[in-house]
Amino acid sequence: MTELTVAYIDSFALNAGAIKNGNDLVRKNSFQKLARTEDGTLLFGECKGSGKEPYSCSADFVKTEQPVFRCSCPSRQFPCKHILGLLYAYAGGKTFDIADIPADIADKREKADKREEKKKETAAAPPGTETKRRVNKNALAKKLASQLEGIELAHKLVQQIVQSGLASLDKRSIRMYEDQAKQLGNHFVPGLQAAFREVFILINASDNHEAVYSEAFEMLAALHALLKRSRDYITARMEDPELPMDITSVLEEKIGHAWQLSELREQELIRKNMELIQLNFRSYTDEARGEYVDEGYWLQLEDGEIVITRNFRPFRAAKHMKEDDSVYMAVQTKELFTYPGELNKRVRWEEMTMRECSSGDRNKIRSFAEHSYGAALKTVKNHLKNPLADKNPVLLLHAAEVAKTEKGIVLVNETGERLPLANIARLGYPTLQLLPHLNQKQLKNMAVLVMFEDQLSEGKLVAQPLTLITENEMIRLFY
Known part of the structure; x- marks a missing residue:
């Protein structure tokens, strides 16, 4: 089972309210029973509820990358506060008695194994015998x-x-x-x-x-x-x-097609055994589409590509949908689905495990930073020539230092090239005013995640810093 850190448990919660409610159950000692199997793959317990009988909840980690949560409560939120409370209790060091796996969960595991075996048989079928999605x-x-x-x-x-x-x-x-x-x-x-x-x-x-x-x-x-x-x-x-x-x-996607994972798999838009680290995160409201958007900027450790995750929550259904948040651990996934696109492609995964980030990860991230600002600007300008392109591309650049000039704050590379920095109004998160609060060591020899925008009214291309990555730390200017 993956180490149950608080950050890892938080990643399962629908929203901040669910996190608070789960922790409140532990604080109030609402669990009448806390147990785990000897191999540690199953946590289960009973929690006091509004009725006479306690709610039975469990967290099954027999498949580490895809845990299964179950609870007898009627809540429409999933995972519910009882499951989160169970996980927080374990992470917080509460005593869990060793017990045999309950019969109903053992039965469900057996059925799941049979379904998985059938999937493997289908995948192993000779070429040409697999069933493809039929088009009417x-x-x-x-x-x-x-x-x-x-x-x-x-x-x-x-x-x-x-x-x-x-x-x-x-x-x-x-x-x-x-x-x-x-x-x-x-x-x-x-x-x-x-x-x-x-x-x-x-x-x-x-x-x-x-x-x-x-x-x-x-x-x-x-x-x-x-x-x-x-x-x-x-x-x-x-x-x-x-x-x-x-x-x-x-x-x-611009016309309005919502890609299904089955379609991405059929088009072979999938990569195996990938590791990603989130460099920045933001949530915003898209009034035009009537939805909230949770957007994460990630770096793929295998090749240094900057990709994006987007979680869409329509206004009408937002309270019943999982709300994404900042992630500070490395994500490991066996299958990474990649949506059609060019620079900063959108990605998604179904199953994942997490691990703590290390100094080695930060150094690897820094090694992927582009040193030539001329080359970076050429990439951005070529990208923006495409009318379908995202108007705010994101790149990782190397900076020897962040300097203040008469005209404003700039990034300076080893050869003396300068890249002027500015706040992007459409982003809604000004960051330049935060840089003077950092010490000089934090503003030298770093990788900087920047967002670009072509401001036509002023006739200039501007860049706003989102995150600084030094040898010792990752500094998110918003999260």
């Missing part, structure tokens, strides 16, 4: 035709807005355009619909529309390019039903 060609043709209609409708809306001019947009006209954009919800293009909403939200949020015109025009130009790419792509798929889905870019 008639249903696909109808969906593509509907998407094409949605794209044409979206194109007309963009034309209307551009021809009328942004200066003509007032609350009344914006409401009219929003009502028209709602029709896109009937055409399987939620990504395009959200792109329209972003424009309207940007303009509505500002009392001075002229101040956001440059950004609004940039968004409309990107939307126009997306619509053109989408039209060509959907038309090609309609003409050739055998044409595979695009897995080289984020086009499908």
